[in-house]
Amino acid sequence: MDGQRWVNGSPAPDVLILGGSGRIGTAVALDILEHTGARVCLASRRPRLPPSLGALEPGRVRLARLDLTEAGALAALLSPPAGRLAPSVTSPVTPPVSPPVSLSGKAAYDLVIHCAGPFRQRDLGVLEACIAARVNYLDVSDSPDYVRSALALGEAAQRAGVTAIVSTGVFPGWSNSMARLAAEQFASLDRLQLNYVVAGSGGAGPTVMRTTFLELQRPFPAWIGGAWRQVWPYGDRELASFPPPYGPASVYGFSTSEAATLPNSFTCNEVVTKFGSLPQFYNQLTGLMAWGPLGHLLQNAAVVEGLARISYAMTQVSDRFSGVGLAMQVVATGQPKPARPDRKASYPPAINWTFAMTTPRSPLARAPAVWQRIYWRGDWRNPAFGR
Numbered sequence: 492m493d494g495q496r497w498v499n500g501s502p503a504p505d506v507l508i509l510g511g512s513g514r515i516g517t518a519v520a521l522d523i524l525e526h527t528g529a530r531v532c533l534a535s536r537r538p539r540l541p542p543s544l545g546a547l548e549p550g551r552v553r554l555a556r557l558d559l560t561e562a563g564a565l566a567a568l569l570s571p572p573a574g575r576l577a578p579s580v581t582s583p584v585t586p587p588v589s590p591p592v593s594l595s596g597k598a599a600y601d602l603v604i605h606c607a608g609p610f611r612q613r614d615l616g617v618l619e620a621c622i623a624a625r626v627n628y629l630d631v632s633d634s635p636d637y638v639r640s641a642l643a644l645g646e647a648a649q650r651a652g653v654t655a656i657v658s659t660g661v662f663p664g665w666s667n668s669m670a671r672l673a674a675e676q677f678a679s680l681d682r683l684q685l686n687y688v689v690a691g692s693g694g695a696g697p698t699v700m701r702t703t704f705l706e707l708q709r710p711f712p713a714w715i716g717g718a719w720r721q722v723w724p725y726g727d728r729e730l731a732s733f734p735p736p737y738g739p740a741s742v743y744g745f746s747t748s749e750a751a752t753l754p755n756s757f758t759c760n761e762v763v764t765k766f767g768s769l770p771q772f773y774n775q776l777t778g779l780m781a782w783g784p785l786g787h788l789l790q791n792a793a794v795v796e797g798l799a800r801i802s803y804a805m806t807q808v809s810d811r812f813s814g815v816g817l818a819m820q821v822v823a824t825g826q827p828k829p830a831r832p833d834r835k836a837s838y839p840p841a842i843n844w845t846f847a848m849t850t851p852r853s854p855l856a857r858a859p860a861v862w863q864r865i866y867w868r869g870d871w872r873n874p875a876f877g878r
């Protein structure tokens with residue numbers, strides 16, 4: 492499939508990536524360009540062509556200047572092709588391509604992918620603009636508040652015939668699929684715990700650091716003992732056992748979208764989500780900000796911005812020693828399914844799915860891998876499941 496044609500000879504779709512020059516946006520664009528014939532437009536306040544995209548068919552990448560805080564700016568960008576040639580759209584690095592034609596004929600883009608966090612600070616303007624323009628929407632949101640409000644627009648999206656998928660990515664994203672996979676192993680689920688450990692920057696950009704400090708500002712609701720309770724972040728330390736090369740790592744209670752949504756997806760008694768960093772030193776610094784006497788400073792936007800920039804700069808150095816990667820684990824317990832007559836073993840009372848990923852040049856380097864363990868007769872084991 493070439494870059495200009497799509498299935499059945501129809502024009503290739505146009506994808507608008509908000510935050511497209513950021514770390515996540517660039518990775519998303521790279522995947523789209525490598526694995527589909529779609530064209531991408533990278534939009535942000537200071538749009539630039541990331542070096543990793545420079546070598547790819549230049550005609551498939553466009554840049555657009557867009558500030559999400561400017562009312563109406565996105566709606567103008569989404570308006571039908573004539574509107575898209577407004578001066579706000581630039582393509583300074585790559586030559587302009589012929590004006591893309593929307594598959595629907597109604598809007599300039601067929602899909603908007605929202606990667607311009609921090610989502611705690613975003614309103615629903617992007618999703619609302621997509622619904623109004625009947626453009627499909629996908630985001631990598633990781634703020635529980637944002638996700639709750641976005642899900643509330645589900646019916647409006649359906650009425651407009653818009654597919655809107657919130658919280659895709661690794662966590663949230665794959666973590667939710669792991670939780671479902673684990674939950675499906677039980678007749679009834681009792682408890683879900685998701686543990687995450689991130690080595691260094693985890694490969695993400697400074698906005699992830701902003702998100703971390705924003706989520707430390709206040710207690711968050713967690714589903715514990717069959718009721719919603721307020722929990723203060725970065726407490727309740729636990730040593731979680733990750734497979735090599737991560738090993739045992741400290742994880743702490745943390746506000747996540749999964750903690751907000753999984754109790755609505757599954758009937759269960761408890762959902763706990765815990766997060767930690769490597770090296771351990773970063774946890775101590777984060778804990779100090781959450782619990783120490785200077786914690787009130789996190790209410791100040793300038794302090795959050797300063798801390799995010801300093802932390803990001805620190806990870807750019809420490810990444811060389813700590814490696815870059817992430818591991819996540821779902822531990823689920825529940826009532827076993829009844830034994831099947833054709834199988835010797837019955838289903839386990841607990842299961843642990845762990846996924847770990849590292850960057851290729853990292854000291855932690857290993858191929859992405861999934862570990863599956865079940866708790867059986869007093870011990871965690873690694874048998875092929877279901878045999």
Ligand SMILES: NC(=O)c1ccc[n+]([C@@H]2O[C@H](COP(=O)([O-])OP(=O)(O)OC[C@H]3O[C@@H](n4cnc5c(N)ncnc54)[C@H](OP(=O)(O)O)[C@@H]3O)[C@@H](O)[C@H]2O)c1
Pocket residue numbers: 509510511512513514515516534535536537538557558559560606607608609610631632633658659660661662663664694695696697698699702
């Ligand atoms: N679901 C998951 O698994 C997952 C994983 C990692 C990260 N995330 C989320 O993904 C988001 C992006 O992370 P990142 O690592 O890519 O951060 P990043 O490298 O800092 O990129 C942020 C992007 O947003 C743009 N941006 C910021 N404010 C904007 C505004 N007002 N209008 C338009 N564009 C704006 C920035 O460009 P300009 O400065 O030029 O505007 C930049 O391109 C974060 O919110 C993070 O929490 C989700």
